[in-house]
Amino acid sequence: MRKLLLLAGLLAVVGLLVYNFSGTSVAPPADPAYAERIRLARQQKDNAFRTAATSPIPVAQRAAFGGLRYFRPDAAYRVTAQLTRAAVLAPLPLALTGGSADAYAQWGTAAFELGGKAQKLVLLQRQGVGANPNELFVPFTDPTNGQQTYAAGRYLDVALPPADASTIELDFNTAYSPFCAYNHAYSCPKPPADNRLTVPVLAGEQQVPL
Template sequence: MRHIFLLLLLVTALSCAQDKVPVAGETEFQREINSEYKDASKSPLKAKDLKTFKGLDFFKFDSTFVVQAVFKRTPNEDVFKMKTTTSRLPEYVKYGIVSFEINGKPYELNIYQNQGLIKEEKYKDYLFLPFLDNTNGEESYGGGRYIDMNLPEGDTIEIDFNSAYNPYCAYNEKYSCPIVPRENYLDLEVRAGVKKFHD
């Protein structure tokens, strides 16, 4: 009887292990975002897409798109209302400018701070880097992508475009997403980060 009980325990453990599919992704960022999107309590996906979701499509990790940028603080900027995909107008301030090179060519982006979010302890050091590039509408989401950043300690900051992700409204129109300011357009193909979502 004891042997049968142990055998049943082993079969149950094995079947549970088989049911638990590892989270897809080659990098920590990819695994984290896939894990979040698989979780119905956090996922921006529609219910029909969540049922069949196995993982997002990503560009292959490319160290070319991990850049050390010069960070220039832009003090005394006016607070402005950033346009979104809905009538919501969150308040942002242009916090600084990041300058960097990719394949020997210079580029520059504005980096922003959400004035509502910084009131929350966990977001007090949070910076928002939205950008457009030449993959938009083809390989990546047409409305551009975002990168989450933290306040740098000095005048340099690392930008990893491999961690660029889509706005939630790329998956579900019920969300209100900031529209990437036109001045944050990069005239190159940023083949890094999350690709366009195919539902």
């Protein structure tokens, strides 16, 4: 019994040391049903990138394409944000990586906490040709860019919330890289300066070497 107590105490001390050195606790995993939905969506995207005519993967590389790289689904990166709608849709053109700009408007903002720090993102809506009135576009950057994730930032697509909603869900497990991350022939919108998150987002798609 004494040995068991000593072992339990040793494990507790080790756990405390790990916590102190890491500065954070282990994030809760996503629930199994949700994680499976994420897995299936990622599998479908890999298949599309491998076979679809619209794939950004260069034709000569598709046969050898082994799939995208992702972070493990993590409930800590699925946040409920406070929603503020803009009084009017103010134009906010997004510069493209290849020059010129695409027409977007600032639909509102989402305020939330991530990693214990307050964050805010501008919610955009595409204007003109190709616009989806039922979807918001959330391009963002974070400290992982150029290391674990694509250097120019990543994107979220979010369903337009109901008219009476005061919150909006941002699921960074669904964050994805623009097509120009896989093929330099594409020109992609750059995230606005206001959409810089101050904490690393270890969720969604990781960087894939070209």
